Amino acid sequence: MSAFALTDEQRTYVRQVREVAVAELIPLAEQGVEGRVNRPLLEAMGSHGLLSRLFGATGRSAAAMELCLLRETLAEVCTDAETALALQALGSYPFVLFGTEGQAERYRDGVAAGTVVASFALSEAEAGSDAAALRLRAEPDGDGWRLTGEKTWISNAPEADVYTVFARTTADARARGITAFVVDGGAPGLSGEQLDMLAPHALGRLIFDGVRVERADVLGEVDAGFKVAMRTLDVLRPSVGAFAVGMAQAGLDAAIEHTTRRQAFGGVLSDQQAVSHLLAEMATRVEASRLLVYAAASAYDEGIAAELVTRKAAMAKLFATESAQFVVDAAMQLHGARALQRGHLLERLYRDVRAPRIYEGASEVQRTIIGRSLVQAATRERTEQA
DSSP, rough: OSSSSOOOHHHHHHHHHHHHHHIIIHHHHHHSSSSSSHHHHHHHHHEEETTGTTTTSSOOOOOOOHHHHHHHHEEEEHHHHHHHHHHHHHHHHHHHHOOOOOHHHHHHHHHTSSSSSEEOOOBTTTBSGGGGGOOEEEETTTEEEEEEEEEEHHHEETTTTEEEEESSSSSGEEEEEEEEEEETTTTTTEEEEEOOSOOOEEEEEEOOOOOOEGGGHHHSTBBBBBHHHHHHHHHHHHHHHHHHHHHHHHHHHHHHHHHHOOOEEEGGGGGSHHHHHHHHHHHHHHHOOOHHHHHHHHHHTTOOOOOHHHHHHHHHHHHHHHHHHHHHHHHHHHGOOOGGSSTTTHHHHHHHHHEEEEEEEEOOHHHHHHHHHHHHHHHHHHHHHO
């Protein structure tokens, strides 16, 4: 793939995903309950091999570019399906990236089939962007630990079958004292509730009342769980941008369709210079976002320096999510009051597009990552030249 065009194979893949989404996933998404896990939708995605694409040929994480194409295509057609797929990736990547082969095998096939719902349990009420401040306690208990505390804004909670849970094993150590555990959804002492969010995603709160975990449930190493969390987010960050690109493209397409048909002021709406200029701005931002996302995904797949991958991924997520918000808002403005009606495509996109600017690293966090990376690179270069 060049920086400007997809290969024939990639175009065929995108077309196939779109066809499945239109024919089968949209009807199942419409039958789901907002804010709840849609298991029939997940199983349909599993039966068509979409979820197995999360793991690639190696059984670990998929190629970043393939994941981006998958998420962008689904987001353009059916945001419910895209979100369901993304939450499966977020919940399962910690144990396929850092778990033993036994830990990965225990859940991977079920996640790929859509019969096992996975969840990523990192955020807490006082530990959102500052994930190193989490307080869920993992207190020693014989050969294992007892988890006590709460998590909130957790994907697929409280309905998930398996959770990757990040807990504090060493007090006052911030990022150096966090451990990642695999926790079964039916574990004694684990409960929770659904949260009613602006975007109708399956998110909830979890309560841990002495939930028992064993040493065999540790992902990676004890006190090294922060690395598990950050690595998972690094893998997925370009594809969050792809999700935003898909939504922005859907908004742009709707705006073009509407303004080139809508009769107003003695012609069609797109004849107005203010409208055509706004369409131009929207289209430019969508294309720039897409190129940033593809560049970040390609950098990850090519194995370039981790610091540069992180910077490119942060740029892609930042620009694509902020641009998607602009494009969907502009499309709604061009449609007028009809776009405010419940059930309109843009009404749904307007609710869906807001969250990606916050989750998996808010826009402000992405700017911090980018700025810090630039300063560190410049400082290192000066040191090497001295």
